Structure formats: structure tokens, C-alpha cells
Amino acid sequence: MRIVSNYNTLIIIISTLLIFISCAEDKVSSPTLSSSASEISNNAHPSLIITSAGVEKIKANLGSIPIFDASLEAVKNEVDTEIASGIEVPIPKDFSGGYTHTRHKKNFLILQKAGILYQILDDQKYAKYVRDMLFQYEAMYKTLPIHPQTRSYARGKLFWQCLNDSNWLVYVSQAYDCIYNYLTAEERETLEKNLFRPFADFISIENPQFYNRIHNHSTWGNAAVGMIGLVMNDEELIERALYGIKHDGLDPNAKDNDGGFIKSKDGKAGFIANLEEPFSPDGYYTEGPYYQRYAMYPFLIFAEGLQNVKPELKIFQHKDSVLLKSVDALLNLSDADGEFFPLNDGQKGMSYFSRELVTAVDIAYHYGGHHPGLLSIAEKQNNVLLDDSGLSVALGLKNGEAKPFNKKSINLSDGSDGKQGGVGILRYGNEDMTLVFKYAAQGLSHGHYDKLSFSLYEKGDEILQDYGLVRFVNIEQKGGGNYLQANSSWAKQTIAHNTLIQNETSHFEGKYEIGSKHFSELYLFDVANEAIQVVSAKENNAYPGTQMQRTLVMIKDENFEKPYVLDLMQVTSNTTNQYDLPYYFMGQVIKTNVDYKTHQTLKKLGGANGYEHLYVEGIGNASEENTKLSWLNHGNFYSLTSATNKADQILFTRIGANDPEFNLRRDAGFMIRRKNSKNTVFASTIESHGSYSPVSEFALNSNSNIADLEVVFSSEEYMGISITDLNGSTRLFIMSNKDASKEKNHTIKINNIMHQWTGAYYFK
Missing domain, CATH: 1.20.1050 (Glutathione S-transferase Yfyf (Class Pi); Chain A, domain 2)
Structure with a gap:
């Protein structure tokens, strides 16, 4: 019997009691749940995300909780519009961003919201909408083949990949929980037998290469199977979600379309394993913040x-x-x-x-x-x-x-034990200046080959950028909304980042199998004094026989308008090499002291490892001991000052070569190339200074405050840099490269002057 709004109150109460009794009879056989958990699962739907007790508390507070009331009104308007337009469950055929993909995605989002509205508003039109759409999916799913698009390593049915099928089930399980008691026992049995259980089996047992690994894809699959298992009180599905599946036929050499089949290091899989391995003790997720x-x-x-x-x-x-x-x-x-x-x-x-x-x-x-x-x-x-x-x-x-x-400034370790590198963030003030230093592990198949890279921000504006991905997410015209070829040939390559490249070859040869075995090591993270914050790390495996140590210092000096950054890259190698150090700056060039030449026809910088995607817009040699570049962006002036020698080549580059479909942004770069070198130090400062208003047309403090930057000492044990400003004031920064202990005493003579200090660095 279906309850409708015009029945009298007595019939409503009796019918509701009958439904609850039916639910209890259907599910009472589970022996593994504790009594309290069984009570929740068997007798009190909803119990998954919104609970019965929560519903009553929400109802009691409606009208007096502004942000909740506004959120509820927005969701109600959205769902009401969808209900008015009718249900559409098309036969799947499209990639991401295509019509059928977008429609099914919208359906699962709306189903979840409609289920919630039914619980909060007691309006059965929402439950009816969810029920009717679910039965349309049930009718289609029974005979639905694998998705026609063949790109994915694990094709879905509703979507081109199992990942999106899992998205669907994660959201729809919540909707099912919300209308569970609205449905008859027969309706629940039909949905579970023909839709939910086959759906869960498909994304798990039938696709172990998707489900049984350590990756964000598998987390979605684990959650999907587990959540529908919780609603159905299916202990087998819950166990499968938590601990993965055993599948002897799993191909250990299988590859996914993201660059590698990622298995657990100890052979474990499932939700618990995905909690253990990708997360560091600090909560950093190894794939990076976008995928976190x-x-x-x-x-x-x-x-x-x-x-x-x-x-x-x-x-x-x-x-x-x-x-x-x-x-x-x-x-x-x-x-x-x-x-x-x-x-x-x-x-x-x-x-x-x-x-x-x-x-x-x-x-x-x-x-x-x-x-x-x-x-x-x-x-x-x-x-x-x-x-x-x-x-x-x-x-x-x-x-x-x-x-x-x-x-605030923070160091986030990487790796399940927190010992596989990390990300160091230096912040000054209220995010007036933020430096992001990446010395992390590979980051699974979404990782880039960019050890010791960094990016720099002023408030929310990029000063020096990290490129990010080459993908137009859910824009069908761009490769079906998926990763484009240039993501591998450009974005993942080392040259795409602000870090050192040796002999035009990416770190670890750009090979996942090598990169995934190594990580950089933190040497120092010291932010006790906001006026001088230091992060330093070493990389010994990116190029065999070469050690890199990068030290980044954020300094607030009273002679400078804003904090500035000192960037030190010390390289020690067994062989003679060419070193490239690019800086990808955001904005319009204002001034440089480089005597450069431009060509009438743009030429690409190289033939592989990302170099084929860089145009050379200008090329010259460092004519002075300091090479300078100033640019303007978002009303602020910025200056890069680098200690160089006359043999250094300076290149102005532009991203976009070998890109006939315009998939890459045409961003600018400034590169220092040092040839025929074994051991060397790259030293630079990056300043933010002044401002420009297009309204008043005043340019204030538009010149760099650095008069001279010099590497005054370099050995395996120490590195010394002098910084002289326009007022003639000179500061000396000395870094101990071998011992970062806070208690260690150091003595060193530079230019016939003895310097003594305790700790990893000296700044005076």
C-alpha cells in the first residue's frame, strides 16, 4: 500500500509502522554487527549520512539557522526545477563533458539531494522522483553493455570509466538510504537484485585492475561498494570495501591510462589500505592537493x-x-x-x-x-x-x-611513514607572500618529475608558477575532457617546472618506474623566526652521480618594502654537464639587463623531454655579474636577480611549440643555462616591490632594491651569499650543508673575516 498525502493521520502511522516491521524482518539475520549498530542499520533508515535523530534535530531548528536554511532553499529550487523537467536516463555513449555523461552525472547529484529533501521536508514527491528514476536505471542496467568508448583501462557502463560509475553509486546509495522506508520490500528487493548488487560486483569483482589498488580511483570504488553495502546491510560488500578482493587472475603488469598500475606495497587493497599508504602522518595525500x-x-x-x-x-x-x-x-x-x-x-x-x-x-x-x-x-x-x-x-x-x-608556515611530510619527502610552505604575514617547495615522493601516476621545484605567490596571485595539468576537465571538445598528450610530454617533464634540468633530460629519465622508487630528503625546515624562514632539501637520485641541494629563504629586511626570497641551488656532480634553471614568471616584462637577440621565426628549444614545447623568443649571454629581469603583474612589480658569469646563456622562452591544437597556455619563462660545469651554485633573489595603478597612472617603487648578489663561498660543507641593497647595506647568508643541528657550532673565514654561529645557518 502506498501512502499518499490525502490519507488520514491514523493510516499514515499504521503504514509507517508496517514498513519498519518489514525492514526489520528482511534484515534481522546479520550476525556480525554489534547490537547497537544492528539497531541503527535494521530499524532506522536513514542511517548512512543523515540519521533519523539528525532529521528530527534539523526539523526542530529549521527557520533559525541561516546558512542551513539558505542551503536548503537553494537545493530545493535546484531539485524542483529538475523534477519539473522530467526524468531522463539516456543510453550512455559519450566521454567526459558529453551529453550522456553530463546527464548521468547530474542525475546522481540530484538523486542524492532529492533523497535528503524527502527526509527534511516530508514531501513524498521527492521520494517518488528518486524511486521512479532508480527503476528507470534498474530497467536499463539489466541489459546494459560495457560503455562504447574504449579509452579507459577499466570501462564503466553508465560512464566511460569505472571511476565515474563509482561516483554514481556513492551518491545514489545516499538517496537509496533516504527513501529506503518509503519503498516496499518488493521494490527494495528488485533494486538490490537487479541494480545495486550487480553494480557493486561490476566495479569490484569484474574490474579488479580498477578496484584492487592504491589510488584515488580505487577509493571511489571502495566507498561505492561499501556505502551501498551499508544501506543493504550486506556484510560481504562491506568487507570487500574495507579490505579489497582476492583475484588470482589480476595481471601484475597491467597499465592504466594515467601512467601506471598502482598496487599496494604489501599486497593489501581496499579502503583501509587506501587510508594507510597514500596518507602521511601529517595528512598529506601523495597524489597532491588536487587529487586529495x-x-x-x-x-x-x-x-x-x-x-x-x-x-x-x-x-x-x-x-x-x-x-x-x-x-x-x-x-x-x-x-x-x-x-x-x-x-x-x-x-x-x-x-x-x-x-x-x-x-x-x-x-x-x-x-x-x-x-x-x-x-x-x-x-x-x-x-x-x-x-x-x-x-x-x-x-x-x-x-x-x-x-x-x-x-601559517608548515611542513607536510609525504609517504605512509612520513619519510618520503614532503612539501614545505613558507608564509609571511597574512599570506602576503607564500612559497611552496616540493620535495615529495613521485605522487603515484599523477606525479610530475620535478624534484626540488617551487612556486611563489603574493596573496592569491602567482609570481612564479607551477604549470599544473594539461587537461580541460569535462570539456568534450578537448579530448573528451580527458588528459591530453601534452600532459605527459610537457606538464610532467622537469623542464615545465622551476627546478634544475641536467643535459635536457627529465629527472629519473621521465620514467615512473624509476621515479616511484625515490624521494628527496628534507635537510632543514626552520620557521621559528618569521623574518627569516628557511627550507632546504637534497635530491641524490634524479640524475645518477649528481647531488642537488636547494635552499629557499624568505627574508623580511627593514630596507625592503616586502619580503623577498633567496633561492640557492647547489649542484655537485661526477661528470661535466649542461644545467638549465628556468623560472616561469607571470606577467609582462618591464626590464632586463641581458643583451639578447630575437629571431624573425620562432624555433623550438629542443626535441624531447618537454623542450620540444618551448619556443625561444630571445637568447643572449649574461653581460654582468648580476642578471636581472623585472616584470609587472596584477599591479605589482617583481624582480629576479641572479648571480651569473659571462659564460651563462640566458633564454627567454614561451610555452606552445609543437602544439597545433592550442592545448598549452602560452606562458613565459626565463632560463639560465650553464654549460660545461660539474659543481656549481645558482643563486637568485625574487622581490615583490612597488605598484602600478592604471587609473592614476602612477608607477611606485618600480625598481629592484638589490644592488649586488654574490656567491662569496662554496664548498661541500658551506655556501655563502652576500646581498647588497641600494642603500649600500650588505647582509651575509651562510648555509651549513652537512650539519643542520641547532646545537652545532660553526666557524668559517670568508674574505679574511671570521664568522661564528650556532645552528644550520648564519644571517647577519
């Missing part, structure tokens, strides 16, 4: 479901609460505008305003001790989840409990 953002949704939404239905697992306490730490780490991996640093395959512009981060912030706040700093992020997001965790955030904001989330 993407993976946070399945990690946290499944964890929330496990916490609600199987609290005995204590999932939020696993690995010293690494999931909760990861939210804090990810927020620290953003610039002043909330945009994530585009390390590895990262799309610029992705930020903590994404739906995944709304989920992450709300869940971390709800289950992580109600940290008030998260409320300030939620306030900026101006959106909350329509569930228990979103209500917690809304109530915290209503009660005025928000405090600023202060992003």
Missing part, C-alpha cells in the same frame, strides 16, 4: 557512513585520526583565495569552495571536536551539507563560535 580534494569526498563520506552504522570500527581514529588531519593539511595547501596549489596533475582554480571541501569541512568539524577555525572556512563557503554534520556547522556559526583559520 577529489578523494576527500569518498574518504570522508564513507567514513561518516561507517561511523554511523559501524561505530565499533572507530574509523575517524584510524592511523592517529589521519582523515581529520588531512582536512587541515588540505586547507593549508591553498593560497589566499582558497585555491589549491597545482602540484602534480592539478587544475588551477580548484579551491575549497568545491562541493568536496564543503563535505570535508562539515564532516571534520562534526567529528573532529568542533574546531572553530573550520567554521570560518564554512562561512566563506556559504554552504553546508543538509545533514547532521551540516547542522553542526550551522549551529556553530549561529552561536558565533567561528574563529579565523590561520594558515
Whole structure:
């Protein structure tokens, strides 16, 4: 019997009781759940993300929680519009960004929202909409073949890859949970037998190369199988989600379309293994912030479901609460505008305003001790989840409990044990200047070959950029919205980054199999004094026989308007090499002291390893001991000053060669090339100074304040740099290259003057 709105109250109550009794009879046989968890799972749908108790608390507060009320109204308007336009479940045929792909993606997002609205508003039109669409999927799925597009290593059915099929099931499981008691026992049985169980089996047992590995793809698959298992009270699916599957026929040499088949180091798979291996103890996710953002949704939404239905697992306490730490780490991996640093395959512009981060912030706040700093992020997001965790955030904001989330200088270790490199972030003031130093592990198949690279920001503006990925996500016209060939030939190559290249060859020869075995080693991270912050790391494996040590110092000197950066790259090699050190700057060239030549016809810089994608716009030799470049960007002036010699070649480059379909941005680069060298030091400063207003047309402080930069000492043990400003004041920075101990005493003579200090570095 279907309950409709015009029945009297008594019939509604009796019918509801009958449905609950039916649910209990159907599911009472599970012996493995604890009694409290069984009670939740068997008798109290919804229980996955929004709970029955949460629904009652939400209803009691509606109309008095502004951010929640506004979020609810926005979702209601969106879903009502979709309901009015009717249900459409097309036969799949398109890549990302194509019509059928976009339609099915929109469907799963709307289904989840409609289920939530049914619970909060008690309006059965939302439950009916979810039920009717699910049965359209059930009718189609029974005979649905593999997706016709063949590019993926693991093709889906609704989508071109199993990854997106898993997205669908993660969201739809939430919708199913919300209307579980609205459906009859017969309807539930039909959906589970013909749609949900086959769907879960397909993305797991039938696609072990997708499901049984360590990667964000598999996390989505694990969460999908586990969440529908929680709703269905299917212990086999839950176990499969948590611990993976055994599949003797799995090809150990299988490759995915991202660059490598990533297996667990110890042979384990599943959600727990994906919690263990990619996350460092600091919460850094080895694929980088863009993919950490993407993976946070399945990690946290499944964890929330496990916490609600199987609290005995204590999932939020696993690995010293690494999931909760990861939210804090990810927020620290953003610039002043909330945009994530585009390390590895990262799309610029992705930020903590994404739906995944709304989920992450709300869940971390709800289950992580109600940290008030998260409320300030939620306030900026101006959106909350329509569930228990979103209500917690809304109530915290209503009660005025928000405090600023202060992003400070931080070092985030990489690797499951925190000993595989990392990312060091130096910040001055209120993100007035932010430096991002990458000395991390390879980053799985999304990793780039750019050890000891860095990028630099002023507030939310790039000064020196990391390129990010070559992909137009979900734009069908650009390769079906997928990775383009230039992602491998350009973005992943070392030359695409602000780091050292030896003999025009990428680090580790640009080979994943080599790069994944090595990582850089942190030498020093010292941010105790905001006026001089230092991060230094060594790389011994990028080029056999060559050691690189890069030291980056953020300095606030009273003689300088703003903080400036000292960049030191010391190279020691067994052989004579050519070294290239590029800086990819953002903006318009203002001035340089290089005597360069341009050519009427642009020529590419090289033939491989990313060099084939660089045009040479100008070329010359360093004519002075200091080479300078100044540029203007977003109303600020910037200057790069480098200690050079007359044999150094200077190249002005432009990205875009060998790119007939215009897939690459035409960004500028400035490169120092040093030939026939074994051991050498590259020393540079990067300043932000002055301003320009196109309205007043005044240029203020448009010149560099560096009068001279000199490498005054270089040995295996020490490196000394003098910095003289326009006022004639000289500062000396000395780095101990062998001992970074805070207690170590050092004595060194430079230019007949003895210098003594304690600790890793000297600055006076």
C-alpha cells in the first residue's frame, strides 16, 4: 500500500509502522554487527549520512539557522526545477563533458539531494522522483553493455570509466538510504537484485585492475561498494570495501591510462589500505592537493557512513585520526583565495569552495571536536551539507563560535611513514607572500618529475608558477575532457617546472618506474623566526652521480618594502654537464639587463623531454655579474636577480611549440643555462616591490632594491651569499650543508673575516 498525502493521520502511522516491521524482518539475520549498530542499520533508515535523530534535530531548528536554511532553499529550487523537467536516463555513449555523461552525472547529484529533501521536508514527491528514476536505471542496467568508448583501462557502463560509475553509486546509495522506508520490500528487493548488487560486483569483482589498488580511483570504488553495502546491510560488500578482493587472475603488469598500475606495497587493497599508504602522518595525500580534494569526498563520506552504522570500527581514529588531519593539511595547501596549489596533475582554480571541501569541512568539524577555525572556512563557503554534520556547522556559526583559520608556515611530510619527502610552505604575514617547495615522493601516476621545484605567490596571485595539468576537465571538445598528450610530454617533464634540468633530460629519465622508487630528503625546515624562514632539501637520485641541494629563504629586511626570497641551488656532480634553471614568471616584462637577440621565426628549444614545447623568443649571454629581469603583474612589480658569469646563456622562452591544437597556455619563462660545469651554485633573489595603478597612472617603487648578489663561498660543507641593497647595506647568508643541528657550532673565514654561529645557518 502506498501512502499518499490525502490519507488520514491514523493510516499514515499504521503504514509507517508496517514498513519498519518489514525492514526489520528482511534484515534481522546479520550476525556480525554489534547490537547497537544492528539497531541503527535494521530499524532506522536513514542511517548512512543523515540519521533519523539528525532529521528530527534539523526539523526542530529549521527557520533559525541561516546558512542551513539558505542551503536548503537553494537545493530545493535546484531539485524542483529538475523534477519539473522530467526524468531522463539516456543510453550512455559519450566521454567526459558529453551529453550522456553530463546527464548521468547530474542525475546522481540530484538523486542524492532529492533523497535528503524527502527526509527534511516530508514531501513524498521527492521520494517518488528518486524511486521512479532508480527503476528507470534498474530497467536499463539489466541489459546494459560495457560503455562504447574504449579509452579507459577499466570501462564503466553508465560512464566511460569505472571511476565515474563509482561516483554514481556513492551518491545514489545516499538517496537509496533516504527513501529506503518509503519503498516496499518488493521494490527494495528488485533494486538490490537487479541494480545495486550487480553494480557493486561490476566495479569490484569484474574490474579488479580498477578496484584492487592504491589510488584515488580505487577509493571511489571502495566507498561505492561499501556505502551501498551499508544501506543493504550486506556484510560481504562491506568487507570487500574495507579490505579489497582476492583475484588470482589480476595481471601484475597491467597499465592504466594515467601512467601506471598502482598496487599496494604489501599486497593489501581496499579502503583501509587506501587510508594507510597514500596518507602521511601529517595528512598529506601523495597524489597532491588536487587529487586529495577529489578523494576527500569518498574518504570522508564513507567514513561518516561507517561511523554511523559501524561505530565499533572507530574509523575517524584510524592511523592517529589521519582523515581529520588531512582536512587541515588540505586547507593549508591553498593560497589566499582558497585555491589549491597545482602540484602534480592539478587544475588551477580548484579551491575549497568545491562541493568536496564543503563535505570535508562539515564532516571534520562534526567529528573532529568542533574546531572553530573550520567554521570560518564554512562561512566563506556559504554552504553546508543538509545533514547532521551540516547542522553542526550551522549551529556553530549561529552561536558565533567561528574563529579565523590561520594558515601559517608548515611542513607536510609525504609517504605512509612520513619519510618520503614532503612539501614545505613558507608564509609571511597574512599570506602576503607564500612559497611552496616540493620535495615529495613521485605522487603515484599523477606525479610530475620535478624534484626540488617551487612556486611563489603574493596573496592569491602567482609570481612564479607551477604549470599544473594539461587537461580541460569535462570539456568534450578537448579530448573528451580527458588528459591530453601534452600532459605527459610537457606538464610532467622537469623542464615545465622551476627546478634544475641536467643535459635536457627529465629527472629519473621521465620514467615512473624509476621515479616511484625515490624521494628527496628534507635537510632543514626552520620557521621559528618569521623574518627569516628557511627550507632546504637534497635530491641524490634524479640524475645518477649528481647531488642537488636547494635552499629557499624568505627574508623580511627593514630596507625592503616586502619580503623577498633567496633561492640557492647547489649542484655537485661526477661528470661535466649542461644545467638549465628556468623560472616561469607571470606577467609582462618591464626590464632586463641581458643583451639578447630575437629571431624573425620562432624555433623550438629542443626535441624531447618537454623542450620540444618551448619556443625561444630571445637568447643572449649574461653581460654582468648580476642578471636581472623585472616584470609587472596584477599591479605589482617583481624582480629576479641572479648571480651569473659571462659564460651563462640566458633564454627567454614561451610555452606552445609543437602544439597545433592550442592545448598549452602560452606562458613565459626565463632560463639560465650553464654549460660545461660539474659543481656549481645558482643563486637568485625574487622581490615583490612597488605598484602600478592604471587609473592614476602612477608607477611606485618600480625598481629592484638589490644592488649586488654574490656567491662569496662554496664548498661541500658551506655556501655563502652576500646581498647588497641600494642603500649600500650588505647582509651575509651562510648555509651549513652537512650539519643542520641547532646545537652545532660553526666557524668559517670568508674574505679574511671570521664568522661564528650556532645552528644550520648564519644571517647577519
